Amino acid sequence: MKEILWLFFGCVLLVSCYDEGELKPSEAPELIYGKYTLPQGTHDYDDDIVAFYKQYSSLILYKFTSKDFGWFPTGNFAWDAAVDTIERTGGVPKYDAQVADELYVGEQLQLLRDKLFDYLPDTLMHLLPQKLLLCSVLDAVPVGLGYNPKPEQRQALNVYSGFYHLAINWGNAKILTMTPEERNRFKIDVCVAYMKAVVGSLEQPEEFFMVSRYTEEIDKDQIYANGLLDYEHRLKLDEDWLDYLKLAIENSKESLEAEGGMLHASVDVNGKIREKYTIMVDFLKSKYGFDIQAIGDDIES
Known part of the structure:
Protein backbone atom coordinates (compact mmCIF):
# COMPACT_ATOMS: atom_id res chain seq x y z
CA MET A 1 0.00 0.00 0.00
CA LYS A 2 2.86 2.40 0.88
CA GLU A 3 4.47 1.69 -2.49
CA ILE A 4 1.24 2.72 -4.29
CA LEU A 5 0.99 5.96 -2.30
CA TRP A 6 4.61 6.89 -3.02
CA LEU A 7 4.03 6.19 -6.73
CA PHE A 8 0.95 8.47 -6.73
CA PHE A 9 2.77 11.37 -5.02
CA GLY A 10 5.68 10.96 -7.41
CA CYS A 11 3.37 11.34 -10.41
CA VAL A 12 1.80 14.47 -8.91
CA LEU A 13 5.24 15.97 -8.35
CA LEU A 14 6.30 15.28 -11.93
CA VAL A 15 3.14 16.90 -13.33
CA SER A 16 3.49 19.98 -11.11
CA CYS A 17 7.12 20.46 -12.13
CA TYR A 18 6.50 20.12 -15.87
CA ASP A 19 7.35 23.39 -17.66
CA GLU A 20 5.26 23.95 -20.78
CA GLY A 21 7.20 27.08 -21.65
CA GLU A 22 5.81 30.56 -22.18
CA LEU A 23 2.29 30.59 -23.65
CA LYS A 24 2.04 32.60 -26.85
CA PRO A 25 -1.07 33.74 -28.70
CA SER A 26 -1.74 32.12 -32.05
CA GLU A 27 -0.85 34.24 -35.05
CA ALA A 28 -3.68 32.70 -37.10
CA PRO A 29 -6.97 34.62 -37.37
CA GLU A 30 -9.70 33.40 -35.05
CA LEU A 31 -12.44 31.22 -36.50
CA ILE A 32 -15.74 33.07 -36.20
CA TYR A 33 -18.56 31.01 -37.72
CA GLY A 34 -17.49 27.69 -39.19
CA LYS A 35 -14.70 28.19 -41.70
CA TYR A 36 -14.88 31.98 -41.72
CA THR A 37 -12.28 34.28 -40.23
CA LEU A 38 -12.00 38.01 -39.94
CA PRO A 39 -10.63 40.03 -41.52
CA GLN A 40 -11.30 38.65 -45.00
CA GLY A 41 -8.87 41.11 -46.56
CA THR A 42 -6.63 44.10 -45.97
CA HIS A 43 -8.89 46.93 -47.10
CA ASP A 44 -9.61 49.93 -44.89
CA TYR A 45 -13.19 48.73 -44.48
CA ASP A 46 -12.04 45.39 -43.06
CA ASP A 47 -11.27 47.12 -39.76
CA ASP A 48 -14.86 48.38 -39.69
CA ILE A 49 -16.18 44.87 -40.34
CA VAL A 50 -14.09 43.41 -37.51
CA ALA A 51 -15.23 46.15 -35.12
CA PHE A 52 -18.84 45.59 -36.18
CA TYR A 53 -18.59 41.88 -35.41
CA LYS A 54 -17.01 42.52 -32.01
CA GLN A 55 -19.81 44.92 -31.10
CA TYR A 56 -22.86 43.14 -32.52
CA SER A 57 -21.78 39.50 -33.16
CA SER A 58 -23.08 39.78 -36.73
CA LEU A 59 -20.64 38.67 -39.41
CA ILE A 60 -20.43 40.82 -42.55
CA LEU A 61 -19.01 38.73 -45.40
CA TYR A 62 -18.02 39.85 -48.87
CA LYS A 63 -16.65 36.36 -49.61
CA PHE A 64 -19.02 33.41 -49.21
CA THR A 65 -20.21 30.23 -50.96
CA SER A 66 -23.50 29.35 -52.65
CA LYS A 67 -24.24 26.98 -49.76
CA ASP A 68 -23.87 29.86 -47.29
CA PHE A 69 -26.38 31.83 -49.30
CA GLY A 70 -28.95 29.27 -50.36
CA TRP A 71 -29.16 26.69 -47.59
CA PHE A 72 -32.56 26.01 -46.04
CA PRO A 73 -33.70 22.97 -44.07
CA THR A 74 -35.91 22.08 -47.04
CA GLY A 75 -33.24 22.49 -49.71
CA ASN A 76 -30.85 24.91 -51.36
CA PHE A 77 -32.30 27.96 -53.08
CA ALA A 78 -29.06 29.07 -54.74
CA TRP A 79 -29.23 29.15 -58.54
CA ASP A 80 -27.12 26.46 -60.22
CA ALA A 81 -26.88 26.76 -64.00
CA ALA A 82 -25.80 23.12 -64.33
CA VAL A 83 -29.15 21.79 -63.10
CA ASP A 84 -31.58 24.71 -63.06
CA THR A 85 -31.50 25.23 -66.83
CA ILE A 86 -32.77 21.68 -67.48
CA GLU A 87 -36.26 21.90 -68.92
CA ARG A 88 -39.01 20.96 -66.47
CA THR A 89 -42.29 22.32 -65.20
CA GLY A 90 -43.33 23.48 -61.77
CA GLY A 91 -39.96 24.77 -60.62
CA VAL A 92 -40.00 27.71 -58.23
CA PRO A 93 -37.52 30.55 -58.83
CA LYS A 94 -34.09 30.33 -57.27
CA TYR A 95 -31.61 33.07 -56.47
CA ASP A 96 -28.29 33.93 -58.04
CA ALA A 97 -26.00 35.57 -55.47
CA GLN A 98 -22.45 36.53 -56.42
CA VAL A 99 -19.89 37.89 -53.98
CA ALA A 100 -19.39 41.65 -53.83
CA ASP A 101 -16.81 43.41 -55.95
CA GLU A 102 -14.28 44.44 -53.31
CA LEU A 103 -13.87 47.84 -54.99
CA TYR A 104 -17.38 48.77 -53.83
CA VAL A 105 -17.71 47.11 -50.42
CA GLY A 106 -16.95 50.40 -48.67
CA GLU A 107 -19.84 52.11 -50.48
CA GLN A 108 -22.06 49.10 -49.80
CA LEU A 109 -21.34 49.32 -46.07
CA GLN A 110 -22.17 53.03 -46.13
CA LEU A 111 -25.46 52.27 -47.89
CA LEU A 112 -26.31 49.82 -45.10
CA ARG A 113 -25.46 52.43 -42.47
CA ASP A 114 -27.59 55.06 -44.16
CA LYS A 115 -30.60 52.86 -44.89
CA LEU A 116 -30.70 50.42 -41.96
CA PHE A 117 -28.17 50.68 -39.15
CA ASP A 118 -28.65 54.39 -38.44
CA TYR A 119 -32.35 53.85 -37.70
CA LEU A 120 -31.78 51.10 -35.15
CA PRO A 121 -31.00 51.60 -31.46
CA ASP A 122 -28.25 49.43 -30.00
CA THR A 123 -30.76 46.93 -28.63
CA LEU A 124 -32.10 46.19 -32.09
CA MET A 125 -28.65 46.17 -33.68
CA HIS A 126 -27.87 43.20 -31.45
CA LEU A 127 -30.75 41.33 -33.11
CA LEU A 128 -29.18 41.45 -36.57
CA PRO A 129 -28.94 38.05 -38.29
CA GLN A 130 -25.87 35.91 -37.76
CA LYS A 131 -24.50 36.86 -41.19
CA LEU A 132 -24.85 39.70 -43.68
CA LEU A 133 -23.73 38.60 -47.15
CA LEU A 134 -22.60 41.39 -49.48
CA CYS A 135 -23.39 40.66 -53.13
CA SER A 136 -22.54 42.09 -56.53
CA VAL A 137 -25.43 40.17 -58.12
CA LEU A 138 -28.65 39.24 -56.34
CA ASP A 139 -31.29 38.02 -58.79
CA ALA A 140 -34.43 35.92 -58.64
CA VAL A 141 -34.02 33.50 -61.55
CA PRO A 142 -36.65 31.22 -63.15
CA VAL A 143 -35.75 27.53 -63.34
CA GLY A 144 -36.61 24.75 -65.78
CA LEU A 145 -36.74 26.85 -68.95
CA GLY A 146 -34.37 24.61 -70.87
CA TYR A 147 -31.86 27.43 -71.29
CA ASN A 148 -30.03 30.03 -69.24
CA PRO A 149 -32.53 32.83 -68.58
CA LYS A 150 -31.98 36.08 -70.43
CA PRO A 151 -31.19 39.25 -68.44
CA GLU A 152 -34.76 40.50 -68.82
CA GLN A 153 -36.03 37.24 -67.27
CA ARG A 154 -34.05 37.86 -64.11
CA GLN A 155 -35.33 40.10 -61.33
CA ALA A 156 -32.71 42.09 -59.44
CA LEU A 157 -33.40 42.22 -55.70
CA ASN A 158 -32.26 44.71 -53.10
CA VAL A 159 -32.19 42.13 -50.34
CA TYR A 160 -32.86 38.44 -49.76
CA SER A 161 -33.73 36.92 -46.41
CA GLY A 162 -32.14 33.51 -45.87
CA PHE A 163 -32.40 31.01 -43.06
CA TYR A 164 -29.83 32.75 -40.85
CA HIS A 165 -28.69 35.69 -42.95
CA LEU A 166 -29.62 38.69 -45.04
CA ALA A 167 -28.03 39.00 -48.48
CA ILE A 168 -27.52 42.59 -49.63
CA ASN A 169 -27.19 43.71 -53.25
CA TRP A 170 -25.28 46.50 -55.01
CA GLY A 171 -21.67 45.63 -54.29
CA ASN A 172 -20.89 46.74 -57.83
CA ALA A 173 -20.44 49.91 -59.88
CA LYS A 174 -24.20 50.52 -59.94
CA ILE A 175 -24.04 51.69 -56.32
CA LEU A 176 -22.27 54.87 -57.48
CA THR A 177 -25.20 55.93 -59.68
CA MET A 178 -28.23 54.81 -57.66
CA THR A 179 -31.02 57.37 -57.93
CA PRO A 180 -32.84 58.75 -54.87
CA GLU A 181 -35.84 56.64 -55.86
CA GLU A 182 -33.67 53.50 -55.96
CA ARG A 183 -32.08 54.32 -52.61
CA ASN A 184 -35.53 54.90 -51.07
CA ARG A 185 -36.72 51.54 -52.41
CA PHE A 186 -33.59 49.88 -51.03
CA LYS A 187 -34.32 51.42 -47.62
CA ILE A 188 -37.84 50.02 -47.56
CA ASP A 189 -36.81 46.56 -48.72
CA VAL A 190 -33.88 46.16 -46.32
CA CYS A 191 -35.78 47.55 -43.32
CA VAL A 192 -38.79 45.32 -43.98
CA ALA A 193 -36.50 42.30 -44.40
CA TYR A 194 -34.81 43.14 -41.10
CA MET A 195 -38.14 43.49 -39.29
CA LYS A 196 -39.39 40.18 -40.68
CA ALA A 197 -36.20 38.53 -39.45
CA VAL A 198 -36.42 39.90 -35.89
CA VAL A 199 -40.15 40.37 -35.29
CA GLY A 200 -40.35 37.09 -33.39
CA SER A 201 -37.77 38.40 -30.91
CA LEU A 202 -39.69 41.61 -30.17
CA GLU A 203 -42.43 42.03 -27.62
CA GLN A 204 -45.89 43.04 -28.80
CA PRO A 205 -48.32 45.19 -26.78
Whole structure:
Protein backbone atom coordinates (compact mmCIF):
# COMPACT_ATOMS: atom_id res chain seq x y z
CA MET A 1 0.00 0.00 0.00
CA LYS A 2 2.86 2.40 0.88
CA GLU A 3 4.47 1.69 -2.49
CA ILE A 4 1.24 2.72 -4.29
CA LEU A 5 0.99 5.96 -2.30
CA TRP A 6 4.61 6.89 -3.02
CA LEU A 7 4.03 6.19 -6.73
CA PHE A 8 0.95 8.47 -6.73
CA PHE A 9 2.77 11.37 -5.02
CA GLY A 10 5.68 10.96 -7.41
CA CYS A 11 3.37 11.34 -10.41
CA VAL A 12 1.80 14.47 -8.91
CA LEU A 13 5.24 15.97 -8.35
CA LEU A 14 6.30 15.28 -11.93
CA VAL A 15 3.14 16.90 -13.33
CA SER A 16 3.49 19.98 -11.11
CA CYS A 17 7.12 20.46 -12.13
CA TYR A 18 6.50 20.12 -15.87
CA ASP A 19 7.35 23.39 -17.66
CA GLU A 20 5.26 23.95 -20.78
CA GLY A 21 7.20 27.08 -21.65
CA GLU A 22 5.81 30.56 -22.18
CA LEU A 23 2.29 30.59 -23.65
CA LYS A 24 2.04 32.60 -26.85
CA PRO A 25 -1.07 33.74 -28.70
CA SER A 26 -1.74 32.12 -32.05
CA GLU A 27 -0.85 34.24 -35.05
CA ALA A 28 -3.68 32.70 -37.10
CA PRO A 29 -6.97 34.62 -37.37
CA GLU A 30 -9.70 33.40 -35.05
CA LEU A 31 -12.44 31.22 -36.50
CA ILE A 32 -15.74 33.07 -36.20
CA TYR A 33 -18.56 31.01 -37.72
CA GLY A 34 -17.49 27.69 -39.19
CA LYS A 35 -14.70 28.19 -41.70
CA TYR A 36 -14.88 31.98 -41.72
CA THR A 37 -12.28 34.28 -40.23
CA LEU A 38 -12.00 38.01 -39.94
CA PRO A 39 -10.63 40.03 -41.52
CA GLN A 40 -11.30 38.65 -45.00
CA GLY A 41 -8.87 41.11 -46.56
CA THR A 42 -6.63 44.10 -45.97
CA HIS A 43 -8.89 46.93 -47.10
CA ASP A 44 -9.61 49.93 -44.89
CA TYR A 45 -13.19 48.73 -44.48
CA ASP A 46 -12.04 45.39 -43.06
CA ASP A 47 -11.27 47.12 -39.76
CA ASP A 48 -14.86 48.38 -39.69
CA ILE A 49 -16.18 44.87 -40.34
CA VAL A 50 -14.09 43.41 -37.51
CA ALA A 51 -15.23 46.15 -35.12
CA PHE A 52 -18.84 45.59 -36.18
CA TYR A 53 -18.59 41.88 -35.41
CA LYS A 54 -17.01 42.52 -32.01
CA GLN A 55 -19.81 44.92 -31.10
CA TYR A 56 -22.86 43.14 -32.52
CA SER A 57 -21.78 39.50 -33.16
CA SER A 58 -23.08 39.78 -36.73
CA LEU A 59 -20.64 38.67 -39.41
CA ILE A 60 -20.43 40.82 -42.55
CA LEU A 61 -19.01 38.73 -45.40
CA TYR A 62 -18.02 39.85 -48.87
CA LYS A 63 -16.65 36.36 -49.61
CA PHE A 64 -19.02 33.41 -49.21
CA THR A 65 -20.21 30.23 -50.96
CA SER A 66 -23.50 29.35 -52.65
CA LYS A 67 -24.24 26.98 -49.76
CA ASP A 68 -23.87 29.86 -47.29
CA PHE A 69 -26.38 31.83 -49.30
CA GLY A 70 -28.95 29.27 -50.36
CA TRP A 71 -29.16 26.69 -47.59
CA PHE A 72 -32.56 26.01 -46.04
CA PRO A 73 -33.70 22.97 -44.07
CA THR A 74 -35.91 22.08 -47.04
CA GLY A 75 -33.24 22.49 -49.71
CA ASN A 76 -30.85 24.91 -51.36
CA PHE A 77 -32.30 27.96 -53.08
CA ALA A 78 -29.06 29.07 -54.74
CA TRP A 79 -29.23 29.15 -58.54
CA ASP A 80 -27.12 26.46 -60.22
CA ALA A 81 -26.88 26.76 -64.00
CA ALA A 82 -25.80 23.12 -64.33
CA VAL A 83 -29.15 21.79 -63.10
CA ASP A 84 -31.58 24.71 -63.06
CA THR A 85 -31.50 25.23 -66.83
CA ILE A 86 -32.77 21.68 -67.48
CA GLU A 87 -36.26 21.90 -68.92
CA ARG A 88 -39.01 20.96 -66.47
CA THR A 89 -42.29 22.32 -65.20
CA GLY A 90 -43.33 23.48 -61.77
CA GLY A 91 -39.96 24.77 -60.62
CA VAL A 92 -40.00 27.71 -58.23
CA PRO A 93 -37.52 30.55 -58.83
CA LYS A 94 -34.09 30.33 -57.27
CA TYR A 95 -31.61 33.07 -56.47
CA ASP A 96 -28.29 33.93 -58.04
CA ALA A 97 -26.00 35.57 -55.47
CA GLN A 98 -22.45 36.53 -56.42
CA VAL A 99 -19.89 37.89 -53.98
CA ALA A 100 -19.39 41.65 -53.83
CA ASP A 101 -16.81 43.41 -55.95
CA GLU A 102 -14.28 44.44 -53.31
CA LEU A 103 -13.87 47.84 -54.99
CA TYR A 104 -17.38 48.77 -53.83
CA VAL A 105 -17.71 47.11 -50.42
CA GLY A 106 -16.95 50.40 -48.67
CA GLU A 107 -19.84 52.11 -50.48
CA GLN A 108 -22.06 49.10 -49.80
CA LEU A 109 -21.34 49.32 -46.07
CA GLN A 110 -22.17 53.03 -46.13
CA LEU A 111 -25.46 52.27 -47.89
CA LEU A 112 -26.31 49.82 -45.10
CA ARG A 113 -25.46 52.43 -42.47
CA ASP A 114 -27.59 55.06 -44.16
CA LYS A 115 -30.60 52.86 -44.89
CA LEU A 116 -30.70 50.42 -41.96
CA PHE A 117 -28.17 50.68 -39.15
CA ASP A 118 -28.65 54.39 -38.44
CA TYR A 119 -32.35 53.85 -37.70
CA LEU A 120 -31.78 51.10 -35.15
CA PRO A 121 -31.00 51.60 -31.46
CA ASP A 122 -28.25 49.43 -30.00
CA THR A 123 -30.76 46.93 -28.63
CA LEU A 124 -32.10 46.19 -32.09
CA MET A 125 -28.65 46.17 -33.68
CA HIS A 126 -27.87 43.20 -31.45
CA LEU A 127 -30.75 41.33 -33.11
CA LEU A 128 -29.18 41.45 -36.57
CA PRO A 129 -28.94 38.05 -38.29
CA GLN A 130 -25.87 35.91 -37.76
CA LYS A 131 -24.50 36.86 -41.19
CA LEU A 132 -24.85 39.70 -43.68
CA LEU A 133 -23.73 38.60 -47.15
CA LEU A 134 -22.60 41.39 -49.48
CA CYS A 135 -23.39 40.66 -53.13
CA SER A 136 -22.54 42.09 -56.53
CA VAL A 137 -25.43 40.17 -58.12
CA LEU A 138 -28.65 39.24 -56.34
CA ASP A 139 -31.29 38.02 -58.79
CA ALA A 140 -34.43 35.92 -58.64
CA VAL A 141 -34.02 33.50 -61.55
CA PRO A 142 -36.65 31.22 -63.15
CA VAL A 143 -35.75 27.53 -63.34
CA GLY A 144 -36.61 24.75 -65.78
CA LEU A 145 -36.74 26.85 -68.95
CA GLY A 146 -34.37 24.61 -70.87
CA TYR A 147 -31.86 27.43 -71.29
CA ASN A 148 -30.03 30.03 -69.24
CA PRO A 149 -32.53 32.83 -68.58
CA LYS A 150 -31.98 36.08 -70.43
CA PRO A 151 -31.19 39.25 -68.44
CA GLU A 152 -34.76 40.50 -68.82
CA GLN A 153 -36.03 37.24 -67.27
CA ARG A 154 -34.05 37.86 -64.11
CA GLN A 155 -35.33 40.10 -61.33
CA ALA A 156 -32.71 42.09 -59.44
CA LEU A 157 -33.40 42.22 -55.70
CA ASN A 158 -32.26 44.71 -53.10
CA VAL A 159 -32.19 42.13 -50.34
CA TYR A 160 -32.86 38.44 -49.76
CA SER A 161 -33.73 36.92 -46.41
CA GLY A 162 -32.14 33.51 -45.87
CA PHE A 163 -32.40 31.01 -43.06
CA TYR A 164 -29.83 32.75 -40.85
CA HIS A 165 -28.69 35.69 -42.95
CA LEU A 166 -29.62 38.69 -45.04
CA ALA A 167 -28.03 39.00 -48.48
CA ILE A 168 -27.52 42.59 -49.63
CA ASN A 169 -27.19 43.71 -53.25
CA TRP A 170 -25.28 46.50 -55.01
CA GLY A 171 -21.67 45.63 -54.29
CA ASN A 172 -20.89 46.74 -57.83
CA ALA A 173 -20.44 49.91 -59.88
CA LYS A 174 -24.20 50.52 -59.94
CA ILE A 175 -24.04 51.69 -56.32
CA LEU A 176 -22.27 54.87 -57.48
CA THR A 177 -25.20 55.93 -59.68
CA MET A 178 -28.23 54.81 -57.66
CA THR A 179 -31.02 57.37 -57.93
CA PRO A 180 -32.84 58.75 -54.87
CA GLU A 181 -35.84 56.64 -55.86
CA GLU A 182 -33.67 53.50 -55.96
CA ARG A 183 -32.08 54.32 -52.61
CA ASN A 184 -35.53 54.90 -51.07
CA ARG A 185 -36.72 51.54 -52.41
CA PHE A 186 -33.59 49.88 -51.03
CA LYS A 187 -34.32 51.42 -47.62
CA ILE A 188 -37.84 50.02 -47.56
CA ASP A 189 -36.81 46.56 -48.72
CA VAL A 190 -33.88 46.16 -46.32
CA CYS A 191 -35.78 47.55 -43.32
CA VAL A 192 -38.79 45.32 -43.98
CA ALA A 193 -36.50 42.30 -44.40
CA TYR A 194 -34.81 43.14 -41.10
CA MET A 195 -38.14 43.49 -39.29
CA LYS A 196 -39.39 40.18 -40.68
CA ALA A 197 -36.20 38.53 -39.45
CA VAL A 198 -36.42 39.90 -35.89
CA VAL A 199 -40.15 40.37 -35.29
CA GLY A 200 -40.35 37.09 -33.39
CA SER A 201 -37.77 38.40 -30.91
CA LEU A 202 -39.69 41.61 -30.17
CA GLU A 203 -42.43 42.03 -27.62
CA GLN A 204 -45.89 43.04 -28.80
CA PRO A 205 -48.32 45.19 -26.78
CA GLU A 206 -51.49 43.36 -25.81
CA GLU A 207 -53.62 46.47 -26.25
CA PHE A 208 -52.75 46.51 -29.96
CA PHE A 209 -54.67 43.27 -30.46
CA MET A 210 -57.66 44.42 -28.43
CA VAL A 211 -58.68 47.04 -31.00
CA SER A 212 -59.69 44.72 -33.87
CA ARG A 213 -61.87 41.63 -34.05
CA TYR A 214 -59.92 38.71 -35.51
CA THR A 215 -62.56 36.58 -37.16
CA GLU A 216 -63.51 35.10 -40.51
CA GLU A 217 -66.83 36.93 -40.30
CA ILE A 218 -65.48 40.14 -41.83
CA ASP A 219 -66.25 41.29 -45.35
CA LYS A 220 -63.38 42.54 -47.48
CA ASP A 221 -64.88 46.01 -47.61
CA GLN A 222 -64.99 46.17 -43.80
CA ILE A 223 -61.37 45.44 -42.92
CA TYR A 224 -60.32 49.08 -42.57
CA ALA A 225 -63.32 49.81 -40.37
CA ASN A 226 -62.13 46.94 -38.17
CA GLY A 227 -58.56 48.24 -38.04
CA LEU A 228 -57.09 45.55 -40.30
CA LEU A 229 -54.86 46.32 -43.27
CA ASP A 230 -54.99 42.98 -45.09
CA TYR A 231 -58.05 40.75 -45.49
CA GLU A 232 -55.87 37.63 -45.60
CA HIS A 233 -54.57 38.46 -42.12
CA ARG A 234 -57.93 38.72 -40.37
CA LEU A 235 -57.06 35.62 -38.30
CA LYS A 236 -53.28 36.12 -38.17
CA LEU A 237 -52.33 38.38 -35.29
CA ASP A 238 -48.57 38.26 -35.94
CA GLU A 239 -49.09 39.17 -39.59
CA ASP A 240 -51.36 42.04 -38.59
CA TRP A 241 -48.61 43.39 -36.31
CA LEU A 242 -46.11 43.11 -39.16
CA ASP A 243 -48.52 44.91 -41.50
CA TYR A 244 -48.41 47.91 -39.17
CA LEU A 245 -44.62 47.82 -38.91
CA LYS A 246 -44.49 47.89 -42.71
CA LEU A 247 -47.03 50.72 -42.81
CA ALA A 248 -44.64 53.02 -40.94
CA ILE A 249 -41.56 51.88 -42.86
CA GLU A 250 -43.11 52.25 -46.30
CA ASN A 251 -44.89 55.59 -45.84
CA SER A 252 -44.18 59.03 -44.45
CA LYS A 253 -46.47 60.28 -41.69
CA GLU A 254 -47.52 63.09 -44.00
CA SER A 255 -48.65 60.68 -46.72
CA LEU A 256 -50.45 58.48 -44.19
CA GLU A 257 -52.50 61.45 -43.00
CA ALA A 258 -53.13 62.91 -46.46
CA GLU A 259 -56.39 62.23 -48.27
CA GLY A 260 -56.40 58.58 -49.32
CA GLY A 261 -53.76 57.70 -46.73
CA MET A 262 -54.39 54.93 -44.22
CA LEU A 263 -54.73 57.37 -41.31
CA HIS A 264 -57.11 59.72 -43.13
CA ALA A 265 -60.74 59.68 -42.03
CA SER A 266 -61.85 58.72 -45.54
CA VAL A 267 -60.05 55.38 -45.10
CA ASP A 268 -59.84 54.98 -41.34
CA VAL A 269 -63.57 55.50 -40.87
CA ASN A 270 -63.69 54.28 -37.25
CA GLY A 271 -60.28 55.54 -36.15
CA LYS A 272 -59.08 52.02 -35.39
CA ILE A 273 -56.14 52.12 -37.79
CA ARG A 274 -54.81 55.28 -36.15
CA GLU A 275 -55.40 53.79 -32.71
CA LYS A 276 -53.36 50.68 -33.52
CA TYR A 277 -50.72 52.70 -35.36
CA THR A 278 -50.29 54.98 -32.33
CA ILE A 279 -50.06 52.03 -29.94
CA MET A 280 -47.36 50.46 -32.12
CA VAL A 281 -45.27 53.62 -32.56
CA ASP A 282 -45.47 54.58 -28.88
CA PHE A 283 -44.67 51.04 -27.71
CA LEU A 284 -41.54 50.74 -29.87
CA LYS A 285 -40.33 54.14 -28.68
CA SER A 286 -40.86 53.40 -24.98
CA LYS A 287 -39.73 49.77 -25.01
CA TYR A 288 -36.78 49.89 -27.42
CA GLY A 289 -36.07 53.57 -28.06
CA PHE A 290 -36.94 52.87 -31.69
CA ASP A 291 -38.68 55.51 -33.81
CA ILE A 292 -40.00 53.32 -36.61
CA GLN A 293 -41.82 56.20 -38.33
CA ALA A 294 -38.48 57.96 -38.81
CA ILE A 295 -37.72 55.33 -41.46
CA GLY A 296 -40.78 56.20 -43.52
CA ASP A 297 -40.18 59.93 -43.04
CA ASP A 298 -36.59 59.78 -44.31
CA ILE A 299 -37.08 60.19 -48.05
CA GLU A 300 -34.31 61.21 -50.43
CA SER A 301 -35.22 63.57 -53.23
